[in-house]
Amino acid sequence: MQFLSDNAASVHPRVWEAMRAADAPDAPYDNDALSRSLDERFGDLFGRPAHVVWAATGTAANCLALATMVPPHGGVICHREAHIETDECGAPGFYTHGAKLILAGGAGAKLTPHSVGAALAAIRGDVHQVQAHALSLTQVSEYGLAYSPAEIAALVELARASGLALHVDGARFANAVAFLGCSPAAACGMVDALSFGCVKNGAMNAEAIVFFGAAEADLARLRRKRAGHLQSKGRFLAAQILAMLEGDLWLANARAANAAAQHIGGAAAGRLLHPVEANEVFLISTAAERQALRDQGFTFYDWGSDAARLIASWNSNPDHVEALARAIAAL
Amino acid sequence: MQFLSDNAASVHPRVWEAMRAADAPDAPYDNDALSRSLDERFGDLFGRPAHVVWAATGTAANCLALATMVPPHGGVICHREAHIETDECGAPGFYTHGAKLILAGGAGAKLTPHSVGAALAAIRGDVHQVQAHALSLTQVSEYGLAYSPAEIAALVELARASGLALHVDGARFANAVAFLGCSPAAACGMVDALSFGCVKNGAMNAEAIVFFGAAEADLARLRRKRAGHLQSKGRFLAAQILAMLEGDLWLANARAANAAAQHIGGAAAGRLLHPVEANEVFLISTAAERQALRDQGFTFYDWGSDAARLIASWNSNPDHVEALARAIAAL
Amino acid sequence: MQFLSDNAASVHPRVWEAMRAADAPDAPYDNDALSRSLDERFGDLFGRPAHVVWAATGTAANCLALATMVPPHGGVICHREAHIETDECGAPGFYTHGAKLILAGGAGAKLTPHSVGAALAAIRGDVHQVQAHALSLTQVSEYGLAYSPAEIAALVELARASGLALHVDGARFANAVAFLGCSPAAACGMVDALSFGCVKNGAMNAEAIVFFGAAEADLARLRRKRAGHLQSKGRFLAAQILAMLEGDLWLANARAANAAAQHIGGAAAGRLLHPVEANEVFLISTAAERQALRDQGFTFYDWGSDAARLIASWNSNPDHVEALARAIAAL
Amino acid sequence: MQFLSDNAASVHPRVWEAMRAADAPDAPYDNDALSRSLDERFGDLFGRPAHVVWAATGTAANCLALATMVPPHGGVICHREAHIETDECGAPGFYTHGAKLILAGGAGAKLTPHSVGAALAAIRGDVHQVQAHALSLTQVSEYGLAYSPAEIAALVELARASGLALHVDGARFANAVAFLGCSPAAACGMVDALSFGCVKNGAMNAEAIVFFGAAEADLARLRRKRAGHLQSKGRFLAAQILAMLEGDLWLANARAANAAAQHIGGAAAGRLLHPVEANEVFLISTAAERQALRDQGFTFYDWGSDAARLIASWNSNPDHVEALARAIAAL
Structure with a gap:
């Protein structure tokens, strides 16, 4: 994912x-x-x-x-x-x-x-x-x-x-x-x-x-x-x-990516380094939390030592997005 | 062509x-x-x-x-x-x-x-x-x-x-x-x-x-x-x-292009600015001759005022190649 | 000066x-x-x-x-x-x-x-x-x-x-x-x-x-x-x-310039943006104070809005240096 | 010289x-x-x-x-x-x-x-x-x-x-x-x-x-x-x-240098690679001839294998110029 x-x-x-x-x-x-x-x-x-x-x-x-x-x-x-x-x-x-x-x-x-x-x-x-x-x-x-x-x-x-x-x-x-x-x-x-x-x-x-x-x-x-x-x-x-x-098509693709990021960001209230406006989510998180996400199969980059950067694409799998949102909410 | x-x-x-x-x-x-x-x-x-x-x-x-x-x-x-x-x-x-x-x-x-x-x-x-x-x-x-x-x-x-x-x-x-x-x-x-x-x-x-x-x-x-x-x-x-x-595939394609050029060059004996070794033919020709070729539907670049440059591709149409060879022979 | x-x-x-x-x-x-x-x-x-x-x-x-x-x-x-x-x-x-x-x-x-x-x-x-x-x-x-x-x-x-x-x-x-x-x-x-x-x-x-x-x-x-x-x-x-x-000669000239700056800096206790170690004096000063110095014939650059930069040379005139030191002390 | x-x-x-x-x-x-x-x-x-x-x-x-x-x-x-x-x-x-x-x-x-x-x-x-x-x-x-x-x-x-x-x-x-x-x-x-x-x-x-x-x-x-x-x-x-x-002064100096070169060139009739117009003389000469000139104390650059390049300056010594002209004439 x-x-x-x-x-x-x-x-x-x-x-x-x-x-x-x-x-x-x-x-x-x-x-x-x-x-x-x-x-x-x-x-x-x-x-x-x-x-x-x-x-x-x-x-x-x-x-x-x-x-x-x-x-x-x-x-x-x-x-x-x-x-x-x-x-x-x-x-x-x-x-x-x-x-x-x-x-x-x-x-x-x-x-x-x-x-x-x-x-x-x-x-x-x-x-x-x-x-x-x-x-x-x-x-x-x-x-x-x-x-x-x-x-x-x-x-x-x-x-x-x-x-x-x-x-x-x-x-x-x-x-x-x-x-x-x-x-x-x-x-x-x-x-x-x-x-x-x-x-x-x-x-x-x-x-x-x-x-x-x-x-x-x-x-x-x-x-x-x-x-x-x-x-x-x-x-x-x-x-x-x-x-x-x-x-x-450019707008349709961007809307899809933005919507995915909004969904993920919506599960991360209080944890957002920046508001989610486009397709990027900067999630304030500990190393242990990030490891927990990775253990569930999500791949993403660390952003410094206190955050993760999660990016949605035009074709992000909706099931993966939903799973990520749930995993974040459950942190 | x-x-x-x-x-x-x-x-x-x-x-x-x-x-x-x-x-x-x-x-x-x-x-x-x-x-x-x-x-x-x-x-x-x-x-x-x-x-x-x-x-x-x-x-x-x-x-x-x-x-x-x-x-x-x-x-x-x-x-x-x-x-x-x-x-x-x-x-x-x-x-x-x-x-x-x-x-x-x-x-x-x-x-x-x-x-x-x-x-x-x-x-x-x-x-x-x-x-x-x-x-x-x-x-x-x-x-x-x-x-x-x-x-x-x-x-x-x-x-x-x-x-x-x-x-x-x-x-x-x-x-x-x-x-x-x-x-x-x-x-x-x-x-x-x-x-x-x-x-x-x-x-x-x-x-x-x-x-x-x-x-x-x-x-x-x-x-x-x-x-x-x-x-x-x-x-x-x-x-x-x-x-x-x-x-x-690289060699097969090159052989095809070379063969096409050889066929064209073979029709141009005495008119070659350079021997044909690869897929390029430099045809010594007058402006009138080049115009005659163009009138028959062939496209190519002039090479200075006294020659034409004809290049064959991996997928040059054999009929076009044959037609060009004949047209050159008939000049 | x-x-x-x-x-x-x-x-x-x-x-x-x-x-x-x-x-x-x-x-x-x-x-x-x-x-x-x-x-x-x-x-x-x-x-x-x-x-x-x-x-x-x-x-x-x-x-x-x-x-x-x-x-x-x-x-x-x-x-x-x-x-x-x-x-x-x-x-x-x-x-x-x-x-x-x-x-x-x-x-x-x-x-x-x-x-x-x-x-x-x-x-x-x-x-x-x-x-x-x-x-x-x-x-x-x-x-x-x-x-x-x-x-x-x-x-x-x-x-x-x-x-x-x-x-x-x-x-x-x-x-x-x-x-x-x-x-x-x-x-x-x-x-x-x-x-x-x-x-x-x-x-x-x-x-x-x-x-x-x-x-x-x-x-x-x-x-x-x-x-x-x-x-x-x-x-x-x-x-x-x-x-x-x-x-x-290089050292003699530098010593002369440094000594001049020290003399100037010594008159500026409490006004120094940086300690005087070489031949440069950064003098904390108001625009009015700098104008006062200029009115007495001293030329120098402003350093931002709150300081002056005063540089001594290998051949700074001792009388000018002394005059500057006195002028600063009198600010 | x-x-x-x-x-x-x-x-x-x-x-x-x-x-x-x-x-x-x-x-x-x-x-x-x-x-x-x-x-x-x-x-x-x-x-x-x-x-x-x-x-x-x-x-x-x-x-x-x-x-x-x-x-x-x-x-x-x-x-x-x-x-x-x-x-x-x-x-x-x-x-x-x-x-x-x-x-x-x-x-x-x-x-x-x-x-x-x-x-x-x-x-x-x-x-x-x-x-x-x-x-x-x-x-x-x-x-x-x-x-x-x-x-x-x-x-x-x-x-x-x-x-x-x-x-x-x-x-x-x-x-x-x-x-x-x-x-x-x-x-x-x-x-x-x-x-x-x-x-x-x-x-x-x-x-x-x-x-x-x-x-x-x-x-x-x-x-x-x-x-x-x-x-x-x-x-x-x-x-x-x-x-x-x-x-x-620029013209006076250039005239002096040009005149020196003219004097040298004048001794080299039939040996000039280029006419002498400014202060440079290109002297057609054999390696032996150039060696002969060097043996007499003249310094200059070879110009390829068949010539010497001789350049006059604003202050070329008139005695040296005269000596060079004579040496060339005597080759």
Whole structure:
């Protein structure tokens, strides 16, 4: 009964179907009909012109986006617990040629205008200090918390007023939209680029980098080739992304994962390190309690010494979810 | 009737089957059973311990391999028509942090001990000039020519004597082995790393970087993550590679492509820019002749102003191949 | 009456003399007799074989040293207020090709085994997190505090036990040795590389990077050329460094600066943000008090909103120092 | 009797005087009065607004200039014998984060519209090939040949028409202007940035990067700090550069060096590999002849196996020059 992560789950049957349907040869790279249809499809979804570049991983998506926003001598403000800071083996430094991640705080791994403002205020405007060029936030955050449209809007406003480009790491953007019940546009605000995650939500190995400026997308296409991420049979990546959008599969999958997490979280009243908003449950627990859960067949990661991280997937087995909820309630 | 390239061909049915069979969740990244079996499988194939790292593209495979061999202030000797020099948008410079490609000549895009020796001899051994640290050659070459085992051995010997690490870009390594009829080990020699190509030969988006030293593979795993090439559902890449090896599908596919090219080339006596050894035919032709072929429904690229490049795939339609052969004979 | 910094002070007469004496042409770059004498001279000073590479600035010295210690995918542990983190415009990221500075705490900008240990403990040993390869500390720290030989030894021991290379930023190393009254070797411990600062202590534009391993120095020489820091008339840099060592001018100058700071600090009892150990005084003061000092003709930097930073130089005018001490006492 | 190079010659007395005069403390970095006067001084010299950034070496000057012109995924067209290609240990790759030098030909290491045009024509305009963003030429060339104003203008026109930024490596720009007898502006054309060399012409360690756009200069200032080239006592670099301009010392020195080379070249009729235009003489000679010259006390470099390279300096001893001319005539 697996609650380790959503990142290795099975591929959704409709994604498989779309990939098989894409098997007939088409133009190579991203010149195929599927890849060429992405701009319009995402433009419809976000209600403004979109320029979409696919990539195989979230790390590549984040870093290709950031590389369009910050020069090597610049910096990107992000949360000190952001994935780009903690779990990408320095990939942002690689893709941006050494730009600095300027770390800011905020509860639940969410930035606030105050924390971003403090980071900005600490920078002298001279050549000795790295100047901020971009802001990157994660929707939902690394603790599964969603920024509300108002919170996003406030950060967008601050970024604009400060001359910063804005990136959203949306590895679990679907879970955010499913939770917030708002439009995709409201969930990310007037961002410059969004890493629209699919892999954790039923795809195999395709993420969409949604740019809202054509020049940035063109730059990312060059950098993607240069990074070895331009696949010759790119139609298979486009097919996955389109399948996720078709009939709002992305939202259906996210709702299923969120609901599973809600069910688990509902059994853990008083034990939650963070509220359950998306598909992640951080369960305050002793080592003995975690061992008890493991003895019952549940797999998950420890989160420090006092908590467990339990993640539901689009296809979490309802019986496993129910069993986990009962086991937690019985602790 | 498509002879543009082998890089966008359909995926072989057995590759599809292997991918579907890999759908059940397993450990993420390359901790799954399939990925963990690659070392042994390639060790058997090459008759010495192998350490295998998958990547989605040939560019990533080449550059991750090179990055283990050359420091940023060093250089890699390669042919001036090598793919890494001409068609990777500077990816080697990105992955190696600015190392230089030191260009050498040789007929048919094949390096020779003489051409490599001349490149080495031109380098003063001081801090002002970039020192060579590695040699990279392409098997088969960018013109579809195979290095014989003796030619490979001579280059390996020179590399060793000169303190150079050795990389083989094997985007079409299968076509080389199929042509040479030798062992895989003989076709690449005592190389340090081989980009073992699958995508052009029936896979979807998986290449194997075969290292023959454990330390280099470990380094490549770090660099792969840092480059955003560590997929969380890596089992689908391993599955593709294993399917290619299973029952020597890789050789069967390459033989089919080579045979198709031989058939085409056989109709082009006196018109061949290079001998046909693998699956590429370079047809000396006038613009009018190429137009005549296109008018009959054949698609292909011009090669300069005086030739056409025609590439056969693992699944080139025999009727199309026959038709092309006849059309060429009739020019 | 200037107490802004020691970094723009005049050049010591004996440095001028040495430079003039070096005017006769010699071999270019670092092949001249003066440059070639540095290894022996520093070997004597530190009591073990030294391999010395000059560079024009402290930033270059620090970063060339770090680049020999950490791969692009690795990290360097340093204090969060270290010069390499806060005041080099990302130069470490440039020279190391994107390696991460892993920030640790400690009072007075001094690292401790506890703070370094905590930074190390927070790193998972997998490919997703940047692994630490080196430790860099500043002697004296950015607040003018000296690590004692015992403190240095404890950090060296921890670094060794953790497999970290060790770098000391000694922009004001002379001030540390002058304060500690110990040997240079004891003041930096069994470090791998020391940036031995001269510019803030009476030289014009020459720092010595003292390596204790020949391979690292050779690597730094290549990287120095590649960074455009290999001057063709390098004899003028070597001359400056040798003049600083001659007759222990470096210590005499540092003692003078330290004594001036002590005099100023002695007038500021109860107002010191940090003890005065080297040539820096951090004076707790109101904006009005700082204005009062400025009105009397003293120049210095504010340090946040509640303090002033006052720095003495090798040639601080004794009358100015006395005047400043009196002015502070009168606040 | 030294004819090895002009790069390690003595410092001109007027440069020394200017440096001594700059010893009084001023604002650090490039905030001092001397540094701040450079823009106006060079603006006068070139007849249009100039934005000047000093650096200690020609390699740094060239690479800081190029880094403002070309993105990491782009390329710079230069001659295959250009200093940036052959003698900077890959520094352009370091400063530009891996941009490619795209090599072109031309007699005497001089580019021509034809050779540049051929290089441009060979680049497909897709993401697979590195696109050219800049053109760099050396005035005088690495063989001491000057581009005439008309030649420069033709290359400028081509660069503009092709959307390329233009850089001139003027390590020996003074020798070019002295030879051509034209204005400095005519000798470099409407270039974007000029590395105005001083070190080979009587300075110690200061070159001027003359930008003709303010934005590029601002960018270079950030990159200079990041590269550790922002010296805190920058006034000593500015003083050197200003001394070179004062009373046209730069031209006087270059004329002296050129005249010496002319005298030597005049004795070598029929033996010149290239015409003598600046201060370099390439003397066709046998190994025995070169040995004969060395036996008479002349030092110089071999140039391949069939020539010697003899370089005159601003202060070449007239007796030595005369002796060399006689020795050559007597061969």
